[in-house]
Amino acid sequence: MGGMSDQGLHVTGAALMATLMFTVMALCAIVFTWMERKVAGFIQSRYGPMYTGRWQGWAQAVADMLKILGKEDIIPAQADKGLFVFAPILVLLGSLLAWAAIPWSPGFIAADLDLGLFYIFAVSSMVVIGILMAGWASNNKWALYGAARGAAQMVSYEIPLALATIPVILNVGSLNTQDIVIAQQGGMFNWFVFHDPFLFIAFWMYFIASIAETNRGPFDMPETESELVAGYHTEYTGMRFAFFFLAEYANLFLVAIIASVVFLGGWWAPIPGLDFAPALTLVIKGVLLVFLNMWVRWTLPRVRVDQLMHLCWKVMIPVTLLCIVGSGLWMILSGELG
């Protein structure tokens, strides 16, 4: 690439990375919708999709996507057209941007930011604005209810979500996602989940908050189909609905990947010396966490709005704050601060 300027290289690299991340997102939506239906099926002693694509109905999600692209694009007459069109893009953008700071393997990261983790939490809160926008622009009472619930829930749960990662940041002394992973080198007992009991609790706090953050059961208040039709995306059809769908599953994988990076050793294999496929290791950890997420969704019943808020403000925030204090004390007492 001798003829290309540094800037040109940079732009090309960024474009390539963005394309790759978007492909990963699209793949997420396809693979995880299929996986969700299979997991739900097996948990309920059913098969799930079985016919499309012969083997275990693997092509069902592809067929669904093709069908959804062929649907009529409807914008309600009384809707706020500009916001209605912009909202799904914003939701998708919020989750796409966060993918930039994920360290897939040593050196393979779209944006190696000093404030990587902070950046991820910052841009993923854009999703809330998108959801509120979608609900408001639809000019529909169910959509507005869903959006209001979604905004309240996601803003609340962002706090324990971010607080739960602070003990890790204390231990690493850096917000750079690559630094966080490198600090966990050397087998699964060096991962931050097993570092001390407070970090173990912090991991589960993060996991519970991430379920609420992705609006999935048992915290799927914004989409409660039994009372709100479909929540904020009631009025959306075709491609625009697909955007929400894509963003939901991309977010699901994103929070799982962040959990793997922050608590489960990122690209490091559980046994030192098995680190021959770093990116694959990270993806496997992410998929296992997504499975756990689905398992929770198909087990627990939906909570009430007041229970949801009670859990966040009165249980999870005090517990995560306790984890921060406890983990700090642990560092002092175990002499890690030196």
Add this chain to the structure above:
Amino acid sequence: MVQYFQDIYSAVSSALVGMTITIKHIWKKPVTLQFPDERQVMPQRFRGFVHNDTTKCDACNICAKLCPVDCIYIETEGKGKDRYMTRYAIDYNKCIWCSLCTENCHTGSITMSHDYDHAVYDRRSLVYEFMDPTEGKVPCHRATRIELGWWVEPKEDKSDGDKGAES
């Protein structure tokens, strides 16, 4: 304050109990029957579509006369030893699955099959012809049975007749 910690404990423990129950179901064999490919084994005395084996049938007309809804149509030609059956049809729009025809058939040709998918697109296709109309006159006692696509041989039920419902 005690209540607060009790609530947290019961929330976590009950969630774990639920999770262990659901994970067990993942390894269980699904109870679903993949309908068009797999079929339920019906109990031995199940009354499905009525089937007439025209190789046995001697067109005695008893079934048609006994039928309370007159859904069996038998047409014959000739007299005495030269009597031929030209048509044997059952209209399942009318049939009430009373089984009077099968109980009184002296040749044992008319039986209740285990075929239960009665849904069709057109009600005319519920009139089943058991004689091949293209073959014309076939001697009653040697009439050929038409291989109908919808006919399913009842599976051998090893269990005792009425217990078949549990399988």
